[in-house]
Amino acid sequence: MIIAGNLLFEGAFEPGWLECADSRITRVGRGRFDGTPDLAPEGFVVPGFVDVHSHGGGGAAFTEGADAARTALAAHRAHGTTTMIASLVTATIGELLQQVEALVPLVVSGELAGIHLEGPWISPQQKGAHDPGKLAAPLDDAVTAITSLPPGLVRMATLAPELPGGLAAIRRLRAAGIVVALGHTAADYTLARRGFSVGASGVTHLFNAMPDLLKRDPGPVLAALESDAWLELIFDGHHVAAPLAAFICRRYAERVVLITDAMAAACLGDGDYTLGGLPVRVAGGVARLTTTGALAGSTITLAHAVANAVAAGVELAAAVRCATANAAAYLGISNVGRLRAGNLANVLELDASGRLLRVLA
Template identity: 35%
Template sequence: MPQTLQARSLVTASQTIQHPTVTISADGIITKIEPDSAPKTATNTLAATFFDIHTHGGAGHDFMEATPEVFRKLGGFLASHGVGHYLPTTVTASVDRTLTSLEGIAKEIERSSGSDWDAKHARPVGIHLEGPFISHAKRGVHPPAQILPPDIGLFDRFQQAAAGHIRLITIAPEIPGALDLIHHCAQQGVRVSIGHSNATAAEARAGIEAGARSATHTFNAMRPLDHREPGVLGVALDEDALYAELICDGVHVAPELVRLWLKAKGPHHGILVTDSMAAAGMPDGEYTLGTFKVHVADGRALAADDLARGKQTLAGSVLTLDRAVANLQRFTGAPLDVAVRLASNNPAILLGLGDTIDGIQSGKPANFNIFNQTGELEGTMLSGRLVQ
């Protein structure tokens, strides 16, 4: 049956509509949005569902497993935290393992566009290839033996295995051959993000000139800022047109620097991501990220091998995107409309998917996050059906 939603406000990509009534058809499509028609006593805020462009997994599973069962479980897990669409993200592994994972992920992306897809699950809409074309100096937990020099031919093999679904790739621009690969990817419409990089400022700018459009988990796995050599981090913060991811969990980046990032990137070029791994949504314990072990305790995911040697190396996060949005508001004082656009509208625009993913208008699927008056997520609707 048709249904209606009423709220205090509705946050769209370009405006905030006050006291709206949203009419939804029986098949989950928005048919009408009427401003100033809801009771003035309404307290909820409606906004687009989140789009996580950097997630390795959660609920005990890793996207590199690439099986239908894993995607069903993770699709439900992500939806329960407000995510409507996402890019399953790979981690550096052997070429054969990567090819196999890409083939499995591509099948699930194509299945998600079919009529048999469960509307209560977040939809994978592309792949984020993180590695193997990254810097050894800033590899984080990516296994050094599997890191490879940039290679157009190898990327094309990856894209063929992925059936053309690689939409985002992280590359360190300072590595020989990287600029040619960045240009090649950009020419194909694949967005390039600078990350896991020890680039100088000049090398980072060369990457942007070659076609890079974003920075991967800003501050993390980057050359640190120096007042005479700003490096890749300085360029990521200073270059107005460059999008920049942030893991807003209070572990990867201190609140003071979250505030600096928001001031630098503003409401239009900051992107909230999770970089979540299998332990997200799970109790403390031992998990895997790709092929290596991760120890999780007190909200921190650390590479187990490094930890055994007395070194603490972050290995993804246990963050969910609803918590990232709440943390951004808490750390910076940003209003809810700004926080949700950083997790929905901005990533969609970066990938050229703004009209399809976060389009809140008549004729589009009724995908909404519902926030209470304190700015916390209290419900999610996908194609007109409540997830939680």
């Protein structure tokens, strides 16, 4: 199948075409296609979205096993997210190993691009919507349990570097090929810098679940901005004010990664849910723990995040890059995120305001 139109190449839209066969992009060309394409969309042709931080959607959570995970994947796929990492919230290492085991078939089949452990190695002071009774320091045995898993299964871990053993754990996880993101952390500026210097390469939802940037105590936010780390950002208008999120997207377009942090209510609607066993109420599209009122993930899809970014003044090409190529590079997933020969044939059509018109392939 040949798709011709306004394609996103390296950072900009240009007239071009691509050929898909056997679920792959087989050829890509610039300029007008010489002949009659099978599809000639009038909108903007972009790669499928890559979400590296999501807990579920369509009423299902990634902690609930393979069938539930497939429900969540299908819900997000209908909104243009064609590559997903399953984020698991804080649980005991034993529980997490069981949840990981249940998702093995989906990683092996390629339905899931891997698994992200968002706990239990996070700070009690910045626990967000995580179960405080199950938080833990990244002690050697627990880290070994994760680094001993087959490569490519657990692709990312969120970690607070100030915990006992935190810096050593970052080194060990990194050495095992697991991406470490600093997050849910009470670290100050200096300690966060150390975390990046020993191997953390990203930050979990910048600004959320960490101290605010203060003029005399700039904290992990400044450490992240001045590092070369990937900057996860939830662009839902609730977790970070839209003008600030838009500024970060424009100023750091080469390393912002739009994420959803979506929970089960994404693609579904308001109501009562759970996140990691804790009760959550979703009202007006905002998810909060019923107990503490803490934000409990979002209910957006990446398509919403891109449209929100464009509405706040981010160029369409930059917003899409933050939801595709940057996300793939962050996690080291080489066959998605760009319209490039050899990559998976995940192709979307957006309108000028970033809204998803259709999934083309």
